[in-house]
Amino acid sequence: MNEVLIVLARQQEQAPEDVGKAGPMGLLLMLVLLVAVVLLVRSMTTHLKRIPRSFDAAGRTEHVPDTPAELLEPRPRPGEDLLENLRRAPRAIEPPRRDDDRPGSPSAG
Numbered sequence: 001m002n003e004v005l006i007v008l009a010r011q012q013e014q015a016p017e018d019v020g021k022a023g024p025m026g027l028l029l030m031l032v033l034l035v036a037v038v039l040l041v042r043s044m045t046t047h048l049k050r051i052p053r054s055f056d057a058a059g060r061t062e063h064v065p066d067t068p069a070e071l072l073e074p075r076p077r078p079g080e081d082l083l084e085n086l087r088r089a090p091r092a093i094e095p096p097r098r099d100d101d102r103p104g105s106p107s108a109g
Helices: 002-012 024-049 068-072 080-088
Strands: none
Touching: none
16 A cells, blocks of 8 residues: 555656646647737727827817806707707608598598
8 A cells, every 4th residue: 555655656746857847738828828919919009090189079169158147048958959940840741631631532622
């Protein structure tokens, strides 16, 4: 029994020359990680090139009130003018007609 334990203990011992060496799987893993980093850097540079230099809108001016009375003035809400134009515009879709309103019907005119 002691002989078996000695043989197993010797098999599990590492020789000093093997300490710190990587096998072929370590090399393969390093190469895969290197390729992944290169692809990520290329992708990031293409995305960064698409970003505009400034996010400020050209010609956009902010209205800063000069007096407290201007703060209390009702300001138009965004899209209010569009809604008002749509309310005044003629209807694009007409409501369904009754049968007697159609041209050529016996009760029409």
